[in-house]
Amino acid sequence: MNNEQARFILGAYRPNGRDAGDAVFCEALRQVKADPGLGAWFAREQAFDSAVSAKLGAVIPPPGLREAILTGGRVSTAAPRPLWRLAPWLAVAASVAVIFTVAATYWIWSAGSGRADLGQMTRFALTDPFSAHTGPHADKLGALGAWLEDPASRISSGAPVDLAQLKAQHCRTISVAGHEVFEICFQRGSWYHLYLARRGDFPAGKNAGAPVFLEQAQRSAVAWADERLAYVLVTHGGTEALRRIL
């Protein structure tokens, strides 16, 4: 191995020393010890690499990223794996469990006390990093946008929503537990973020028409559903700001 080859290989040697046990580097490292010129080059290279690594490690992720990941992960973990990917006996057991779960959910739903799925959508909305979004705001969404920003509109009473049209208008969509959720930003004094989904995708109890208010980390949310859609409205303006336009 000549010095040029040794330099080429040692260029991949991490400055934190984690590669010290790798046989590929051993011969090159022996050569570094034997050749002072190569040794000086290697010391400079490692010092430079170490300085760049330290700078890269000093880049701080934006606040809220960790929480958004954890929430998103929990929501998506709830989505069931396809049965055909499981061993047959496991598939049978899973089928029984699914049937039981569906029956139990239906029972809870019928009893009017279940809000688990709309709750998932609400939890997502409360931690969604909407400050980083680049999608169109209400003023780009035609009649619906104008309606949302009209001071006379009550958001919980019959918003003129057409999900197909929202999609065509490149409204931001997010997958929550495998289901499509649309988000619209609009301003009425405070900024608001309205999350919309098909009610069938996020079933709630029979009493879901009654809005449920929640607060978390300086965000306030209200969730409700009508016959067609499930809604979550989020703002930094507090619960009172939600009540004003609801």
Place this chain on the structure above:
Amino acid sequence: MGSDTFTQLVDANYAPLYRFALSLAKNQADAYDLTQQTFFIWARKGETLRDSSKAKSWLFTTLYREFLRGRRRDVRATALEDLPPDEADPPAPAVDVVSAMDAEVVMNALQEIDEVFRAPLTLFYLEELSYQEIAQALDIPVGTVMSRLSRGKSQLRAILAQRDKGARGNVIPFSAQRLRQTP
């Protein structure tokens, strides 16, 4: 996967993954989404990975694939392997000069490197993956990783040296300033 295990996985990896995403995407919003999307995919599919020690490589691989999927690869990116080799290593700025730079300046310099070199070089400087794991993550041979590291470092040195020269050019040496006399 248990909630605690998932939290540990996130805590151990989300920061380096975000840095890798930022070097690729060149803006915070896309880097944010890429990092989040990577863990979202893990939550759905990661449990199929039997060897948990490979979780880190899996995450970096997935993030890179998501990045590639998210934008159409341009002709330049695919043709870079055909570029002629650099004539010589440009002089590197002194280590203390790099140390004195803001992390943002160094990240911006990394973002200027051609993409085929940038991905392995960023992974190398994150120090999380060995050259072999980088090869697996990017789906390229080990020799190609070494070659791209060498070329990428050359570009980085040149860019940092240029930044340093530019920064020093804006500073007026004290001796050249005319002292204002007070009456």
